[in-house]
Amino acid sequence: MQKTWNILYRGDLSSCNYSCDYCPFAKTKNTKEELEIDAGQVRKFQNWISGRKERIGILFTPWGEALIRKYYQQTMTQLSHMKHVYRVAMQTNLSCHLEWMHEVNKDTFALWTTFHPSQTSVDAFLAKCEALLNMGIRFSVGTVGLKEDLETIRLLREKLPTSVYLWVNAYKSGTDYYTQGEIKFIEFIDPLFHWNNQRHESLGKPCRAGETTFSIDGMGNVTSCHFISRKLGNIYENSIENILKPSTCVKETCSCHIGYVHMKELEQDEIYGNGLLERIPIRFH
Numbered sequence: 001m002q003k004t005w006n007i008l009y010r011g012d013l014s015s016c017n018y019s020c021d022y023c024p025f026a027k028t029k030n031t032k033e034e035l036e037i038d039a040g041q042v043r044k045f046q047n048w049i050s051g052r053k054e055r056i057g058i059l060f061t062p063w064g065e066a067l068i069r070k071y072y073q074q075t076m077t078q079l080s081h082m083k084h085v086y087r088v089a090m091q092t093n094l095s096c097h098l099e100w101m102h103e104v105n106k107d108t109f110a111l112w113t114t115f116h117p118s119q120t121s122v123d124a125f126l127a128k129c130e131a132l133l134n135m136g137i138r139f140s141v142g143t144v145g146l147k148e149d150l151e152t153i154r155l156l157r158e159k160l161p162t163s164v165y166l167w168v169n170a171y172k173s174g175t176d177y178y179t180q181g182e183i184k185f186i187e188f189i190d191p192l193f194h195w196n197n198q199r200h201e202s203l204g205k206p207c208r209a210g211e212t213t214f215s216i217d218g219m220g221n222v223t224s225c226h227f228i229s230r231k232l233g234n235i236y237e238n239s240i241e242n243i244l245k246p247s248t249c250v251k252e253t254c255s256c257h258i259g260y261v262h263m264k265e266l267e268q269d270e271i272y273g274n275g276l277l278e279r280i281p282i283r284f285h
Helices: 032-050 070-080 099-103 121-134 149-161 178-188 270-276
Strands: 004-010 055-060 085-092 109-114 138-144 166-169 213-218 221-223
Touching: 032 070, 032 138, 055 109, 070 085, 070 099, 070 109, 099 121, 109 121, 121 138, 138 149, 149 166, 149 178, 166 178
Parallel strands: 004 055, 004 213, 055 085, 085 109, 109 138, 138 166
Antiparallel strands: 213 221
């Protein structure tokens, strides 16, 4: 039976064209040399994927905005056409031009898009979403649930087609950031908000991270997930089959979607199915 792997890739790219107050990478700028290194690492990763036999899903989770870079566009396109890649997805603010997406395999390509109220307007973002829909691109839309943005988020939900899932990430500033009324307001917009608005107890609990899901950095180093720094090995130096094995979490809690969705007891695969990486629940497929 063909194994299925879910890979989270995060290279050295850190530059972003947005300047959100809460983000440490806002308006940083990589040098030309740094971008060349990142491009080389991405292509090397793509070549490694091309030689695998497993059924593979890939989520790119860059610190910065990757899709404004042509080499990421090319890599996403080429990966989408590999027969053993069932999903290739990218976290993006959707500020890039979209014409290149006409070339992707729409059965495997997907986007995890994020709306930033301080950086773009609802109407401008919706225009991009409409273009994606017209091209047949699968995508989710999400945003950070800052209190000052709740009315804008409501407006976004009102104007988005009901076929598009809008998720809200909890702004985790202490334990009482939201009132009960605000929580109900957000849950009306995103019925799955309660999963994100908590820190899941994870220490010693079984997780697919390190077994069938794992993270890879630009150098090829493998960790079980983005939030555990212990190196398991390197895809270019070690046999990956000997690295992966059933494991339990070593962190006290897990509060980020790309982490806790892989905790076995939470059964998030029953909510998302094959839309797990791009954050599209089954009922929106």
